Amino acid sequence: MLQQTKDCLHGETLIRFQRHQLRAVRGNIREEEVRFMVKKVSESALEQHTPVDLSKTLFSLTASIICRVALGQNFNESGFVIEQDRIEELVSEALLALGTFTCSDVFPGGLGRFFDWLFGVHKRINKVFEDLDAFYQHVIDDHLKTGAAGKKGIDSQADIVALLLDMMHKQGKKDYFQLTIDNIKAVLMNIFLAGVDTGAITMIWAMTELVRNPGVMKKAQDEIRTTLGPNKGKITEEDIDKVGYLKLIIKETFRLHPAAPLLLPRVTMSHVKINGYDIPPKTQIQLNVWAIGRDPKRWTDPEEFIPERFANSCVDFRGQHFELLPFGSGRRSCPGMSMGVASVELGLLSLLYFFDWALPEGMVSEADIDMEEAGNLTVVKKQPLLLVPVIHH
Numbered sequence: 001m002l003q004q005t006k007d008c009l010h011g012e013t014l015i016r017f018q019r020h021q022l023r024a025v026r027g028n029i030r031e032e033e034v035r036f037m038v039k040k041v042s043e044s045a046l047e048q049h050t051p052v053d054l055s056k057t058l059f060s061l062t063a064s065i066i067c068r069v070a071l072g073q074n075f076n077e078s079g080f081v082i083e084q085d086r087i088e089e090l091v092s093e094a095l096l097a098l099g100t101f102t103c104s105d106v107f108p109g110g111l112g113r114f115f116d117w118l119f120g121v122h123k124r125i126n127k128v129f130e131d132l133d134a135f136y137q138h139v140i141d142d143h144l145k146t147g148a149a150g151k152k153g154i155d156s157q158a159d160i161v162a163l164l165l166d167m168m169h170k171q172g173k174k175d176y177f178q179l180t181i182d183n184i185k186a187v188l189m190n191i192f193l194a195g196v197d198t199g200a201i202t203m204i205w206a207m208t209e210l211v212r213n214p215g216v217m218k219k220a221q222d223e224i225r226t227t228l229g230p231n232k233g234k235i236t237e238e239d240i241d242k243v244g245y246l247k248l249i250i251k252e253t254f255r256l257h258p259a260a261p262l263l264l265p266r267v268t269m270s271h272v273k274i275n276g277y278d279i280p281p282k283t284q285i286q287l288n289v290w291a292i293g294r295d296p297k298r299w300t301d302p303e304e305f306i307p308e309r310f311a312n313s314c315v316d317f318r319g320q321h322f323e324l325l326p327f328g329s330g331r332r333s334c335p336g337m338s339m340g341v342a343s344v345e346l347g348l349l350s351l352l353y354f355f356d357w358a359l360p361e362g363m364v365s366e367a368d369i370d371m372e373e374a375g376n377l378t379v380v381k382k383q384p385l386l387l388v389p390v391i392h393h
């Protein structure tokens, strides 16, 4: 028990430390982008009874944060190399393509390839990845042209492309590992595909559960508004640690709606035995963390959204407690966890502090909200979440 408490405290301290580190390096990109989102939602709220598409709003938020941190490019300034909508489209298309079943996965020989060719599977996959490659090349060329890549020197505000290009320029010819432009594009691909929609999906499900559970929404808003006080002009990341109930809401959202329900596939390196089953080497394994999160043997009332279940529990989502694994576990667990959690916390905190949320006209009860899921690698709410914002402060 003592060890568990120590682990809890250690985890919490670690995530705060990482957040401070991130803040020091990335400045207040997240705060600026969340403020921009609040401004846009406030504008919509002035047109009374007009619903906001929160799914779109939250995808735009995470895409803008990732674009600024990774590429140093701001959607809200003119001259961005690609339309924001197109980036969001490309990310969704790429994730869908990656999670698509291919015949050559099951029949690696000519037969599988023939059927994939017949159904045009690889053509579709190639098209979306060619478009993303062209986008990364454009951004890299832009950095090289403007000298953001090393010539001016790297400062604490440098974006990831600038840092990687700087590393590439400084490497010696005899270095064991030679970083190439292709490596940089691969890192960008990882960050884009893993970083944009996971955070948005988590916030969309959290807001969906909150409107379906008005008691939980009210408790969260009362705590947030009482703790932060009235007429606060802006929310900062320092405010996050003051509001404990929101953190329980986020944990409960991770339990019921992990953004990547099957994590990334693993392959066994040797023969293993699990629950009496023999699993030979080189077998692809998928971990269903969605099902684990709803397992009645582990959770009381597993289908219910009850954030209080975590109030006196040490169970956390950082990969040490196997009943809750929204970021995976082990060496291949999510490297963007601190950044993802910080964006989700700040985004939700602002939406709950500044606005009350009502159902759109025609929807009589919370039970009418559609909960259907869509996607394969990542699973999003199928129908956009439409809610009417009412300005509170």
Ligand code: HEM
Binding pocket: 190, 191, 194, 195, 196, 198, 199, 202, 258, 259, 260, 263, 264, 265, 325, 326, 327, 328, 329, 330, 331, 332, 333, 334, 335, 336, 337, 339, 340, 341, 344
């Ligand atoms: C709430 C937000 C996020 C969630 C729920 C999430 C979840 C996950 C999950 C489940 C995995 C697979 C882990 C495994 O199979 O064990 C993963 C991998 C990954 N995530 Fe995240 N993630 C989030 C945010 C981010 C962000 C913001 C970034 C980058 C800026 C990021 C970058 C990555 C990368 C690069 C991988 C692949 C790691 C590898 O291949 O070894 N993630 N994430």
